[in-house]
Amino acid sequence: MPWNLDSDRPIFIQIIEKIQMDIISGLYRPGDKLPSVRELAQEASVNPNTMQKALSELERTGLVYSQRTSGRYITEDTTMIDNLKSQLAKELITEFLDNMHKLGIPQEETMSLINEIMKGDDTDDSDRM
Amino acid sequence: MPWNLDSDRPIFIQIIEKIQMDIISGLYRPGDKLPSVRELAQEASVNPNTMQKALSELERTGLVYSQRTSGRYITEDTTMIDNLKSQLAKELITEFLDNMHKLGIPQEETMSLINEIMKGDDTDDSDRM
DNA sequence: ATTATTGTACTATATTAATGATACAATAAA
DNA sequence: TTTATTGTATCATTAATATAGTACAATAAT
Numbered sequence: 236m237p238w239n240l241d242s243d244r245p246i247f248i249q250i251i252e253k254i255q256m257d258i259i260s261g262l263y264r265p266g267d268k269l270p271s272v273r274e275l276a277q278e279a280s281v282n283p284n285t286m287q288k289a290l291s292e293l294e295r296t297g298l299v300y301s302q303r304t305s306g307r308y309i310t311e312d313t314t315m316i317d318n319l320k321s322q323l324a325k326e327l328i329t330e331f332l333d334n335m336h337k338l339g340i341p342q343e344e345t346m347s348l349i350n351e352i353m354k355g356d357d358t359d360d361s362d363r364m
Numbered sequence: 365m366p367w368n369l370d371s372d373r374p375i376f377i378q379i380i381e382k383i384q385m386d387i388i389s390g391l392y393r394p395g396d397k398l399p400s401v402r403e404l405a406q407e408a409s410v411n412p413n414t415m416q417k418a419l420s421e422l423e424r425t426g427l428v429y430s431q432r433t434s435g436r437y438i439t440e441d442t443t444m445i446d447n448l449k450s451q452l453a454k455e456l457i458t459e460f461l462d463n464m465h466k467l468g469i470p471q472e473e474t475m476s477l478i479n480e481i482m483k484g485d486d487t488d489d490s491d492r493m
Numbered sequence: 494a495t496t497a498t499t500g501t502a503c504t505a506t507a508t509t510a511a512t513g514a515t516a517c518a519a520t521a522a523a
Numbered sequence: 524t525t526t527a528t529t530g531t532a533t534c535a536t537t538a539a540t541a542t543a544g545t546a547c548a549a550t551a552a553t
Binding site: 304 | 528529530532539
Binding site: 244248256259260261320323324325327328331334337338340342348349352 | 372373377385388389390449452453454456457458460461463464466467468469471475477478481482
Protein backbone atom coordinates (compact mmCIF):
# COMPACT_ATOMS: atom_id res chain seq x y z
CA MET A 236 0.00 0.00 0.00
CA PRO A 237 1.54 3.34 -1.06
CA TRP A 238 1.56 6.11 1.51
CA ASN A 239 0.76 8.93 -0.93
CA LEU A 240 2.87 11.59 0.75
CA ASP A 241 3.19 14.89 -1.04
CA SER A 242 5.61 17.77 -0.58
CA ASP A 243 2.92 20.35 0.17
CA ARG A 244 3.12 19.85 3.90
CA PRO A 245 5.72 18.41 6.30
CA ILE A 246 6.01 14.68 5.73
CA PHE A 247 6.08 13.80 9.43
CA ILE A 248 2.72 15.54 9.81
CA GLN A 249 1.24 13.53 6.96
CA ILE A 250 2.57 10.33 8.52
CA ILE A 251 0.92 11.21 11.83
CA GLU A 252 -2.37 11.79 10.06
CA LYS A 253 -2.07 8.59 8.05
CA ILE A 254 -1.44 6.41 11.11
CA GLN A 255 -4.18 8.20 13.05
CA MET A 256 -6.53 7.39 10.19
CA ASP A 257 -5.46 3.74 10.20
CA ILE A 258 -6.12 3.49 13.92
CA ILE A 259 -9.45 5.27 13.78
CA SER A 260 -10.72 3.38 10.76
CA GLY A 261 -9.91 0.11 12.50
CA LEU A 262 -7.11 -1.00 10.21
CA TYR A 263 -4.96 -1.10 13.34
CA ARG A 264 -6.85 -2.45 16.35
CA PRO A 265 -6.31 -1.57 20.01
CA GLY A 266 -3.27 -3.46 21.33
CA ASP A 267 -1.96 -4.28 17.86
CA LYS A 268 1.77 -4.26 17.42
CA LEU A 269 3.10 -1.76 14.91
CA PRO A 270 5.91 -2.64 12.51
CA SER A 271 9.30 -1.38 13.66
CA VAL A 272 10.43 2.15 12.96
CA ARG A 273 12.80 0.88 10.28
CA GLU A 274 10.14 -1.23 8.60
CA LEU A 275 7.60 1.58 8.58
CA ALA A 276 10.22 3.97 7.24
CA GLN A 277 11.00 1.65 4.37
CA GLU A 278 7.33 1.02 3.66
CA ALA A 279 6.71 4.76 3.47
CA SER A 280 9.96 5.41 1.56
CA VAL A 281 11.03 7.81 4.26
CA ASN A 282 14.09 8.27 6.42
CA PRO A 283 13.86 6.39 9.75
CA ASN A 284 14.44 9.66 11.58
CA THR A 285 11.34 11.14 9.98
CA MET A 286 9.25 8.10 10.92
CA GLN A 287 10.61 8.22 14.46
CA LYS A 288 9.59 11.85 14.76
CA ALA A 289 6.03 11.06 13.70
CA LEU A 290 5.79 8.08 16.06
CA SER A 291 7.14 10.10 18.96
CA GLU A 292 4.38 12.62 18.43
CA LEU A 293 1.72 9.88 18.29
CA GLU A 294 3.17 8.61 21.53
CA ARG A 295 3.07 12.03 23.13
CA THR A 296 -0.67 12.24 22.46
CA GLY A 297 -1.15 8.76 23.91
CA LEU A 298 -2.42 7.04 20.77
CA VAL A 299 0.47 4.56 20.78
CA TYR A 300 2.97 3.46 23.39
CA SER A 301 6.33 1.74 23.16
CA GLN A 302 7.66 -1.17 25.16
CA ARG A 303 11.40 -0.75 24.93
CA THR A 304 13.02 -3.34 22.64
CA SER A 305 9.74 -5.21 22.27
CA GLY A 306 8.06 -2.78 19.93
CA ARG A 307 5.32 -0.21 19.61
CA TYR A 308 1.66 -0.84 20.25
CA ILE A 309 -1.69 0.80 19.64
CA THR A 310 -3.39 2.08 22.79
CA GLU A 311 -6.09 -0.14 24.32
CA ASP A 312 -8.06 2.93 25.34
CA THR A 313 -10.98 2.61 22.91
CA THR A 314 -12.67 5.67 24.40
CA MET A 315 -9.69 7.79 23.41
CA ILE A 316 -9.90 6.44 19.87
CA ASP A 317 -13.63 7.06 19.63
CA ASN A 318 -13.24 10.59 20.94
CA LEU A 319 -10.51 11.33 18.43
CA LYS A 320 -12.69 10.00 15.64
CA SER A 321 -15.59 12.28 16.59
CA GLN A 322 -13.28 15.22 16.99
CA LEU A 323 -11.56 14.73 13.64
CA ALA A 324 -14.86 14.22 11.85
CA LYS A 325 -16.22 17.43 13.31
CA GLU A 326 -13.08 19.34 12.35
CA LEU A 327 -13.21 18.00 8.80
CA ILE A 328 -16.83 19.05 8.41
CA THR A 329 -16.52 22.53 9.86
CA GLU A 330 -13.36 23.24 7.88
CA PHE A 331 -15.02 21.99 4.71
CA LEU A 332 -18.16 24.08 5.20
CA ASP A 333 -16.01 27.09 6.03
CA ASN A 334 -14.02 26.69 2.83
CA MET A 335 -17.15 26.35 0.71
CA HIS A 336 -18.49 29.44 2.40
CA LYS A 337 -15.31 31.33 1.58
CA LEU A 338 -15.76 30.29 -2.05
CA GLY A 339 -19.12 32.04 -1.91
CA ILE A 340 -21.12 28.84 -2.23
CA PRO A 341 -24.20 28.82 0.05
CA GLN A 342 -25.04 25.76 2.12
CA GLU A 343 -27.92 24.56 -0.03
CA GLU A 344 -25.73 24.56 -3.12
CA THR A 345 -22.99 22.78 -1.19
CA MET A 346 -25.40 20.01 -0.27
CA SER A 347 -26.64 19.51 -3.82
CA LEU A 348 -23.07 19.51 -5.15
CA ILE A 349 -22.14 16.81 -2.65
CA ASN A 350 -25.10 14.68 -3.68
CA GLU A 351 -24.16 15.16 -7.31
CA ILE A 352 -20.61 13.99 -6.76
CA MET A 353 -21.64 11.13 -4.46
CA LYS A 354 -23.78 9.64 -7.23
CA GLY A 355 -20.84 9.42 -9.59
CA ASP A 356 -18.70 7.85 -6.89
CA ASP A 357 -18.31 4.06 -6.67
CA THR A 358 -16.85 4.04 -3.16
CA ASP A 359 -17.56 0.75 -1.38
CA ASP A 360 -18.19 0.87 2.36
CA SER A 361 -19.33 -2.74 2.73
CA ASP A 362 -16.13 -4.04 4.32
CA ARG A 363 -16.09 -1.61 7.18
CA MET A 364 -16.91 -2.06 10.85
CA MET B 365 -9.35 41.97 8.40
CA PRO B 366 -6.81 39.48 9.77
CA TRP B 367 -5.30 37.02 7.33
CA ASN B 368 -5.26 34.04 9.69
CA LEU B 369 -2.05 32.50 8.45
CA ASP B 370 -0.71 29.54 10.37
CA SER B 371 2.69 27.86 10.37
CA ASP B 372 1.42 24.47 9.29
CA ARG B 373 1.97 25.15 5.61
CA PRO B 374 4.14 27.57 3.61
CA ILE B 375 2.81 31.09 4.10
CA PHE B 376 3.07 32.07 0.44
CA ILE B 377 0.78 29.14 -0.40
CA GLN B 378 -1.79 30.30 2.13
CA ILE B 379 -1.61 33.81 0.70
CA ILE B 380 -2.24 32.46 -2.79
CA GLU B 381 -5.27 30.56 -1.54
CA LYS B 382 -6.58 33.54 0.40
CA ILE B 383 -6.41 35.91 -2.59
CA GLN B 384 -7.88 33.24 -4.88
CA MET B 385 -10.77 32.95 -2.44
CA ASP B 386 -11.25 36.72 -2.38
CA ILE B 387 -11.38 36.83 -6.17
CA ILE B 388 -13.70 33.86 -6.51
CA SER B 389 -16.06 34.97 -3.78
CA GLY B 390 -16.37 38.37 -5.43
CA LEU B 391 -14.62 40.41 -2.77
CA TYR B 392 -12.25 41.47 -5.52
CA ARG B 393 -14.04 42.07 -8.83
CA PRO B 394 -12.63 41.62 -12.35
CA GLY B 395 -10.43 44.60 -13.23
CA ASP B 396 -10.11 45.75 -9.61
CA LYS B 397 -6.78 47.19 -8.60
CA LEU B 398 -4.97 45.34 -5.86
CA PRO B 399 -3.13 47.18 -3.07
CA SER B 400 0.62 47.41 -3.66
CA VAL B 401 2.94 44.58 -2.70
CA ARG B 402 4.17 46.58 0.28
CA GLU B 403 0.67 47.42 1.47
CA LEU B 404 -0.52 43.82 1.19
CA ALA B 405 2.61 42.62 2.97
CA GLN B 406 1.96 44.96 5.87
CA GLU B 407 -1.73 44.04 5.98
CA ALA B 408 -0.82 40.35 6.19
CA SER B 409 2.09 40.98 8.57
CA VAL B 410 4.44 39.32 6.14
CA ASN B 411 7.72 40.19 4.47
CA PRO B 412 7.25 41.95 1.10
CA ASN B 413 9.34 39.23 -0.54
CA THR B 414 6.88 36.60 0.63
CA MET B 415 3.92 38.57 -0.69
CA GLN B 416 5.72 39.16 -3.98
CA LYS B 417 6.28 35.42 -4.34
CA ALA B 418 2.59 34.70 -3.87
CA LEU B 419 1.54 37.42 -6.31
CA SER B 420 4.01 36.21 -8.93
CA GLU B 421 2.43 32.78 -8.76
CA LEU B 422 -1.08 34.24 -9.10
CA GLU B 423 0.22 36.11 -12.11
CA ARG B 424 1.72 32.97 -13.62
CA THR B 425 -1.68 31.28 -13.53
CA GLY B 426 -3.27 34.34 -15.11
CA LEU B 427 -5.58 35.30 -12.26
CA VAL B 428 -3.95 38.71 -11.88
CA TYR B 429 -1.73 40.82 -14.11
CA SER B 430 0.59 43.71 -13.43
CA GLN B 431 0.95 46.98 -15.24
CA ARG B 432 4.46 48.07 -14.43
CA THR B 433 4.58 51.02 -12.02
CA SER B 434 0.82 51.42 -12.19
CA GLY B 435 -0.12 48.44 -10.08
CA ARG B 436 -1.62 44.98 -10.10
CA TYR B 437 -5.09 44.12 -11.32
CA ILE B 438 -7.57 41.25 -11.20
CA THR B 439 -8.12 39.54 -14.54
CA GLU B 440 -11.21 40.54 -16.51
CA ASP B 441 -11.61 36.98 -17.76
CA THR B 442 -14.76 36.03 -15.83
CA THR B 443 -14.84 32.61 -17.47
CA MET B 444 -11.47 31.80 -15.97
CA ILE B 445 -12.72 32.84 -12.54
CA ASP B 446 -15.90 30.78 -12.88
CA ASN B 447 -13.94 27.74 -14.02
CA LEU B 448 -11.56 28.05 -11.10
CA LYS B 449 -14.49 28.32 -8.73
CA SER B 450 -16.07 25.11 -10.04
CA GLN B 451 -12.75 23.33 -9.99
CA LEU B 452 -11.89 24.34 -6.42
CA ALA B 453 -15.38 23.45 -5.20
CA LYS B 454 -15.11 20.00 -6.75
CA GLU B 455 -11.66 19.47 -5.26
CA LEU B 456 -12.86 20.53 -1.81
CA ILE B 457 -15.78 18.12 -1.95
CA THR B 458 -13.90 15.08 -3.23
CA GLU B 459 -11.08 15.62 -0.76
CA PHE B 460 -13.57 16.01 2.07
CA LEU B 461 -15.49 12.87 1.15
CA ASP B 462 -12.24 10.99 0.77
CA ASN B 463 -11.11 12.03 4.25
CA MET B 464 -14.40 11.04 5.83
CA HIS B 465 -14.13 7.71 4.06
CA LYS B 466 -10.64 7.21 5.43
CA LEU B 467 -12.03 7.88 8.90
CA GLY B 468 -14.34 4.94 8.31
CA ILE B 469 -17.46 7.07 8.20
CA PRO B 470 -19.93 5.95 5.49
CA GLN B 471 -21.58 8.49 3.20
CA GLU B 472 -24.99 8.38 4.86
CA GLU B 473 -23.46 9.18 8.24
CA THR B 474 -21.40 11.94 6.69
CA MET B 475 -24.54 13.55 5.33
CA SER B 476 -26.39 13.42 8.64
CA LEU B 477 -23.35 14.78 10.49
CA ILE B 478 -23.20 17.71 8.08
CA ASN B 479 -26.88 18.47 8.58
CA GLU B 480 -26.41 18.27 12.32
CA ILE B 481 -23.54 20.77 12.28
CA MET B 482 -25.29 23.07 9.77
CA LYS B 483 -28.22 23.51 12.13
CA GLY B 484 -26.00 24.79 14.92
CA ASP B 485 -24.28 27.17 12.52
CA ASP B 486 -25.38 30.83 12.24
CA THR B 487 -23.52 31.54 9.01
CA ASP B 488 -25.16 34.34 7.05
CA ASP B 489 -25.09 34.12 3.26
CA SER B 490 -27.48 37.01 2.58
CA ASP B 491 -24.81 39.51 1.53
CA ARG B 492 -23.43 37.38 -1.27
CA MET B 493 -23.83 37.66 -5.03
C1' DA C 494 11.46 68.64 -13.93
C1' DT C 495 11.08 66.52 -9.57
C1' DT C 496 9.18 63.26 -6.36
C1' DA C 497 6.90 59.31 -4.88
C1' DT C 498 5.10 54.92 -5.90
C1' DT C 499 5.13 50.81 -8.52
C1' DG C 500 6.89 46.09 -9.57
C1' DT C 501 11.01 43.68 -9.46
C1' DA C 502 15.68 41.85 -8.44
C1' DC C 503 19.46 40.61 -5.57
C1' DT C 504 22.25 39.15 -1.48
C1' DA C 505 22.58 37.44 3.10
C1' DT C 506 20.85 35.06 7.17
C1' DA C 507 17.98 32.06 10.28
C1' DT C 508 14.89 28.33 10.84
C1' DT C 509 12.70 24.11 9.82
C1' DA C 510 12.29 19.69 7.53
C1' DA C 511 14.33 15.75 5.68
C1' DT C 512 18.01 12.76 4.76
C1' DG C 513 22.17 9.90 5.72
C1' DA C 514 25.06 7.70 8.79
C1' DT C 515 26.30 5.91 13.03
C1' DA C 516 25.90 4.35 17.65
C1' DC C 517 24.09 2.46 22.11
C1' DA C 518 21.26 0.10 25.71
C1' DA C 519 17.63 -3.15 26.57
C1' DT C 520 15.73 -7.41 25.62
C1' DA C 521 13.53 -10.95 22.76
C1' DA C 522 15.07 -14.85 20.13
C1' DA C 523 18.43 -18.26 18.98
C1' DT D 524 25.48 -17.08 26.30
C1' DT D 525 25.26 -15.11 21.94
C1' DT D 526 22.81 -12.76 18.32
C1' DA D 527 19.42 -9.98 16.33
C1' DT D 528 15.94 -6.63 16.87
C1' DT D 529 13.94 -2.86 19.28
C1' DG D 530 13.56 2.12 20.41
C1' DT D 531 16.38 5.96 20.82
C1' DA D 532 20.09 9.54 20.44
C1' DT D 533 23.41 12.21 17.99
C1' DC D 534 25.88 14.66 14.27
C1' DA D 535 26.39 16.52 9.66
C1' DT D 536 24.42 18.04 5.35
C1' DT D 537 21.00 19.66 2.08
C1' DA D 538 16.83 22.05 0.59
C1' DA D 539 12.95 25.03 1.26
C1' DT D 540 10.84 28.90 3.55
C1' DA D 541 10.78 33.36 5.51
C1' DT D 542 12.89 37.52 6.87
C1' DA D 543 15.82 41.74 6.37
C1' DG D 544 17.96 45.04 3.77
C1' DT D 545 19.01 47.28 -0.39
C1' DA D 546 18.60 48.74 -5.00
C1' DC D 547 16.83 49.98 -9.70
C1' DA D 548 13.88 51.19 -13.71
C1' DA D 549 9.40 52.79 -15.17
C1' DT D 550 5.89 55.95 -14.61
C1' DA D 551 2.10 58.26 -12.19
C1' DA D 552 1.59 62.31 -9.42
C1' DT D 553 3.21 66.77 -8.13
